[in-house]
Amino acid sequence: MALSHLAASASRSSSLLKPLSSALSLRRPISGDNSPLTVETSVPFTSHQCEAPSRSVETNPKELLTFFRDMALMRRMEIAADSLYKAKLIRGFCHLYDGQEAVAVGMEAAITKKDCIITAYRDHCTFVSRGGTLLEVFAELMGRQAGCSKGKGGSMHFYKKDSNFYGGHGIVGAQVPLGCGLAFAQKYSKDETVTFALYGDGAANQGQLFEALNISALWDLPAILVCENNHYGMGTAEWRAAKSPAYYKRGDYVPGLKVDGMDALAVKQACKFAKEHALKNGPIILEMDTYRYHGHSMSDPGSTYRTRDEISGVRQERDPIERIRKLILSHDLATEKELKDVEKEVRKEVDDAIAQAKESPMPEPSELFTNVYAKGLGVESFGADRKEVRATLP
């Protein structure tokens, strides 16, 4: 990757080292400063029906270190979830995001919590980037009261309305019209904010997506459709499912951009560009070229339809965390040891959250009957044996 401002960074690094070493002695996490830094994306953007943004991305040491920490946290979280699932503490579905962290982290860096995000079931990391805590994640996965949906949703149904994260959806493709609806409401309310509706390469062929895109284009909605193309819809490779796997072009009259989804800075640049576009000109499609290391879900080994060489190849060449690590090290923003310490801290945070989540009790039996309605009107509801179990809905 191109390294600009080498000379500048040398002088900067000397001033950086002082606060860092004192920080280390107090065991505070390294944070860096806001001095501007320009980095080039791995590859230029490819565009459809629009002019691509520049591949020079403005960033700063603080942002890069935050990217590293956040992605390391997400990575550790997903791997811990894998272990919990195998230990049968997590049941049912568990779709892991490791490999795709740069999309969540880069997107968040380009927007505010007033912008909306909606995604499908691979939602753990998106929830965290929107401000969800590790405790809420692990408790929800294990079906406990401290979970973000009080244990009643599960892996696929994380929500955080106060930071405009609208889930967490199990039906492939459904989240796209819902996301366009959020954009409609933002425009109706004159909020000057946008919605990012994420979907996979598998969902990209859904009819309702094109229906929603058509309406969004007709009504100029500030909707940004983000295809997280990890190249496999469950076990089906993209070339077997889509006649045209150029997902950024599938909007036809809607402009699109193809982005290296393993490069958090490219993601950030693309999302910033998309937000400006959507507020002025209506919908736009971003295709994030990304990769998941795990299979589709915990029931899928992920190696029957892909070779182990392919998976390890991506891990070696394109891993998003390694990219940022190399960037930080080459700009002397932190030492290798400092970054390893961050990873250790993050691991401890995850372990602590899991321990805390295990302490959280399962929901009270009465919770079976809560939240069926926002306004239950005192109506009766029934258990399996209605002569035995009845409840009044509040």
Next chain:
Amino acid sequence: MLAIARQRMLGQSFKKILPAVSVLRSYSSAAKQITVREALNSALDEEMSADPKVFLMGEEVGEYQGAYKITKGLLEKYGPERVLDTPITEAGFTGIGVGAAYYGLKPVVEFMTFNFSMQAIDHIINSAAKSNYMSAGQISVPIVFRGPNGAAAGVGAQHSQCYAAWYASCPGLKVLSPYNSEDARGLLKAAIRDPDPVVFLENELLYGESFPVSDEVLDSSFCLPIGKAKIEREGKDVTITAFSKMVGYALKAAEMLERDGIYAEVINLRSIRPLDRSTINTSVRKTNRLITVEEGFPQHGVGAEICASVVEESFSYLDAPVERIAGADVPMPYAANLERMAVPQVEDIVRAAKRACYRSVPLAATA
């Protein structure tokens, strides 16, 4: 000149009719008559006026003035930002409506008929009905899905299905079905104000029918409670439950039964979910006999649920088996004579009531 003269003549002949109406007003509060269409239109108008978050979307709701003219005049009054004509893409626009409700707006989504709602049913059930539960109360969905339901006249199998039983089986939804103008106004206003997703099942053939309404019903604050049935006609011998157009048929059947000395109590369900089990059971405990009437398919229908409820709650009060009158167990045929056989008629309700009262010999069971 001639046109003005003609108008004045019409106005005068109108004035001759009016005094009769105002005389009526002094005797009862139910003087004015409005059609169900006017009732729905005025309810939408008033709720849109009261709450800027309420907006309409659907096919032809705007410039066409509504496929059945229910939304007439609303585009002109509220503008294209609040009355939105959609392309013919139910899955897409229903999802958009639900997403807008997630954000806090109050959409009223029209299906030209509920047959087309099947294209969007995933959004109604999985995106709308279940969200409040799955999110433990974070995401409520204050949306109304409305439109004509059930059979019209001669529209054939794909355009005649009743969806009451399907939607009413789903926890998280509320399902309402008005009969007359008072129901239409009160229930639609309640539906729009309710914070949960409501399926509002109208009937195309009732749109043009007029019913008397009191001043209270015409007031913009008028609202009917969700989950409460109405006893349209009191009786002591047999209970007849019905909703939508079948209420009118049940009332006619009750008149015919009275001539034979059978006094039927007619219950207008108004709310299919929540079902007013209390009113139904109280009535059956009084009359000891029950006929359920609906237009839709019989298997797993609304009548089946009512029968089960009564058997569970009031078994020892039943003096006769519960009778179900429903649409025929076939796709709706087109030919007029077959169509007539495929939907309940007043005679069917009368016959069933007489069977329940042991006034007729039941048909021999099939071998």
